[in-house]
Amino acid sequence: MLDDASAIMTREVYSVTPDATIAAIARVLATHDISAVPVCDQSGVLVGLVSEGDLLRPFGESNRLRRAWWLSLIAEGNDLAPEFTDYVRQDHRQARDVMTTPVITAPDTATLPQLSDLLTRHRIKRLPILRNGRMVGIVSRADLVRAISQMPANTGERTEL
Template identity: 30%
Template sequence: MRAQDVMTSPVATASPGQPVKEIAALLADHGFTAAPVVDDGHLVGMVTEADVLRDRIPVDARSRIWDYNATDVHPALTVAEVMSTPAVAITPGTDCAAIARMMLDDHVRAVPVVDGGHGVVGIVTRRDLLRAIATDDTTVLTAVRSRLAAYGGAGRWSVTVHDGLVEIVDDFDDATDRHVAKVIAESVPGVAEVRVRSRASAR
């Protein structure tokens, strides 16, 4: 499973000169955790919920009415002032296992997807990966059968799915075909594990 299989596209982007208030509304209204910052077609940074929140909400005046030494906070006005740089990007072909490791190791919630001269073509969030994991078994079964049929014809394999575990029985004793079937099935969103065996060994 690769980034192109799970990414959200098209993706809402921000520009460096855009007011922080506008980006706050974008993130809040659409439930986004972050947005890529694009300048002249190039990815230049990321603006996250944390970036927008930082120093943005003033202390309630009633709690500082007698505090004459309170420091005034002057919040940033533009995205360029709050965005995180440099932006780490992935390509459409990046393996989702690597994306998950990156998100967990680097504590990031969203990663932009960049495709050469096309610029930012999507974004992968933790929610996108969770949605793939949560794909129901019936949907997974249909997708696996369809892809295997495209490779070897309908009825070439017997397929079952339970809790994301795909079991494929090869009606012919062909090790190469079994390897290919495993690779094909593993590319389907929602697949947790694939086991392939020949019909002879299944008896």
């Protein structure tokens, strides 16, 4: 039954360490076709999250047009601009320098309405799922939508999600 986080989460979660370079993080994101990667310390404890947005943030307002151009290339499936790939290769920052922290998480027993509330209230796209303080999976918006689509047809009763 699809009624809690453990039932809908992605269990195979790729992660990086706090000392992972920007190039290594970009490689993990691209290789596994994911938009963010958890950052875990040597003990496997979740300490942060690095998203595509975190990698692109240095191109901020002063380079807004250039960033929009690069994002359009990525969205259209084109090769990345050489200037961008050169920048990433020469960037000596590490995950600890760009990661979002603290990370919004949920327990593996969180219900679908609770997951939905966390995602929408915090305007985030994914939730690392914890059991006894350890990350055991991740739930994305797409996972939640997929679970909702598999729910039984409406019987006329209103179900809050």
